[in-house]
Amino acid sequence: xxxxxxxxxxxxxxAETQREVDTMALIQTWDRLPVVGHLEPVPEVxxxxxxxxxxxxxxxxxxxxxxxxxxAILSGFNLISDCRCGEEDQDFDWVWDEKCNATxxxxxxxxxxxxxxxxxxxxxxxxxxNKELTEGQYFWEVKMTSPxxxxxxxxxxxxxxxxxxxxxxxxxxFLGHDEDSWGLSYTGLFQHKGNKVRFxxxxxxxxxxxxxxxxxxxxxxFYKNRHCIGVAATKLPNKKFYPMAxxxxxxxxxxVIRACYTPTSLQYLCCVQLRHMSPQCPDVLSAxxxxxxxxxxLRAQMGWVFSLNNSTQNNDTLEPSTSPGPAGDFGL
Numbered sequence: 001x002x003x004x005x006x007x008x009x010x011x012x013x014x015a016e017t018q019r020e021v022d023t024m025a026l027i028q029t030w031d032r033l034p035v036v037g038h039l040e041p042v043p044e045v046x047x048x049x050x051x052x053x054x055x056x057x058x059x060x061x062x063x064x065x066x067x068x069x070x071x072a073i074l075s076g077f078n079l080i081s082d083c084r085c086g087e088e089d090q091d092f093d094w095v096w097d098e099k100c101n102a103t104x105x106x107x108x109x110x111x112x113x114x115x116x117x118x119x120x121x122x123x124x125x126x127x128x129x130n131k132e133l134t135e136g137q138y139f140w141e142v143k144m145t146s147p148x149x150x151x152x153x154x155x156x157x158x159x160x161x162x163x164x165x166x167x168x169x170x171x172x173x174f175l176g177h178d179e180d181s182w183g184l185s186y187t188g189l190f191q192h193k194g195n196k197v198r199f200x201x202x203x204x205x206x207x208x209x210x211x212x213x214x215x216x217x218x219x220x221x222f223y224k225n226r227h228c229i230g231v232a233a234t235k236l237p238n239k240k241f242y243p244m245a246x247x248x249x250x251x252x253x254x255x256v257i258r259a260c261y262t263p264t265s266l267q268y269l270c271c272v273q274l275r276h277m278s279p280q281c282p283d284v285l286s287a288x289x290x291x292x293x294x295x296x297x298l299r300a301q302m303g304w305v306f307s308l309n310n311s312t313q314n315n316d317t318l319e320p321s322t323s324p325g326p327a328g329d330f331g332l
Contacts, residue, residue, distance in 0.1 A: 053147030054186060057224075058206025060085035086143065086208050086226075092259040093138070094243065097130035102164040113145065113255040116247035121150070124167035124174045128158065129243035129259075137268060138213040139304050140243055141223075141258040148186045148204045150249030155209050156183030157220065157241045167246075174246040181244065182233055184209065184222050190232045200229045208257065210308070213241060216264040228310045260304045271302045279310055 062083035095111040104125030106115045116125045142155050151171040158181030167174045175183020176191030184190050190199035203209060203224055210223030213236075220233040245254055262268050278284050285298055285306045298306075 053149040054202045054204030057202060057204040060206060062206065083145075083206065085206075086141070087257045089258045089260075092256065093261040094129045094131035094140075094259050095256060096127050100130070100164065101125075101127040103168055109255060112257075113253060114245065115146075115251070115253040117250045117252065119250070121171075121248055121250040123169040124152070124172055124246055124248045126162075126164040126167070126174050126244060126246035128162075128164065132160075132240040132242055133157070133213055133215065134240055135215055136264055137216070137262045138243075139210065139258070139260045139262075139308075140256060141208050141210045142245060143255045143257045144186075144203065144205050144207045144209070144253075145255045146205060146249075146251060146253040148207070148249070148252070150247070150252070153186045153245075153247040153249055153252055153254075154183040154191075155211060155243075155245045155254070156181060157211070157213060158182070158244045159239050159241060162244070171248045175244055180239075182220055183244070183246070184232065190222075192233065199232060200224060210258075211243070212308075214264075215241075223308060226307065226309055228308065258304065262302060262305070268302065268305070271298065271305045275306055275308065276310060 060083065062085055092112065096107055096114050098107050098111055101107065101114070102125045104117045104121070104123070105127045106118055107113065108115065111130075114127050144153075152173045154173060154175040156175040158175065161180040162178070167177075173183065173185055173189075173191055173196075175181045176196075177194055179193050182190075182192045184199060185196075186203050188198060188200045188202050189196045191197075200222070201224075208223075208225050210226065212219075212221040212223070214221070215236075218234060218236040218238075219231050220236060221231045222229040243256075243259075247254075274288070275284055278287065281287055283306070285295065285303070288295070290298070
């Protein structure tokens with residue numbers, strides 16, 4: 001009986017893969033669509049995911065994407081594990097919670113790296129951080145350490161009300177499907193309450209996705225490769241949030257490479273203004289004429305603030321449009 005169930009799931013995954021191949025012509029038109037500034041539903045058929053991993057969106061040049069065919073995906077990925085670009089931090093405010101991860105999520109690297117569906121995928125696996133985000137400023141970065149493809153791979157936030165096992169046997173955009181979570185998809189769509197907006201260009205293997213949760217102002221801001229994408233959500237409810245991630249893709253993985261916390265204070269607000277005054281300066285802190293002791297203190301406590309580039313990239317502008325529902329269910 002167990003063997004028949006497993007084979008049934010394998011046939012389901014293969015059927016979904018075949019459907020993905022049939023929709024590739026439509027998918028390839030998505031990235032060429034212009035971003036417009038008025039309310040407009042996201043075309044559901046054009047929001048379909050891809051069996052071919054996203055390429056050309058890496059933070060560095062270490063990632064090589066030579067094999068992007070369906071056969072390469074089914075036979076397993078050649079993961080490039082020696083890339084450490086962007087991984088300068090040694091201390092982390094939180095890591096992934098080994099007690100609160102859904103079936104299909106496996107942790108490594110001191111619980112900073114999560115691998116989803118290490119064998120094959122029959123649904124959506126999700127995970128959350130081991131610390132609730134209450135008052136203050138929280139910033140973290142998640143690096144895509146595997147090919148990025150399938151129905152969806154997402155990063156975002158959610159409350160304790162989010163059931164991590166809800167999409168265990170279904171392929172879908174998990175984060176943001178309800179009122180208790182917010183999620184950014186690798187397809188560039190941002191989702192909350194099941195509504196999707198085209199928020200940015202896609203991200204792929206090697207991309208670094210930054211998330212800034214400002215509980216003082218109630219905003220959620222995303223960064224890609226340390227450039228600001230934009231503010232995705234405002235007027236967030238007064239709830240306790242957790243960092244979250246999810247994936248439907250077999251043998252996919254993500255890694256927390258930065259997790260910082262700073263109280264909302266006059267010192268923090270001053271550092272933000274200093275950064276805004278020199279948006280193109282690669283190292284604002286080094287350019288400041290401050291005593292060595294203060295320099296070291298600010299580097300340790302506010303280094304993440306000075307490292308962010310808040311000038312929005314042209315291809316990562318927000319399109320405030322809505323979608324009637326989640327994308328097609330075509331993932332591995």
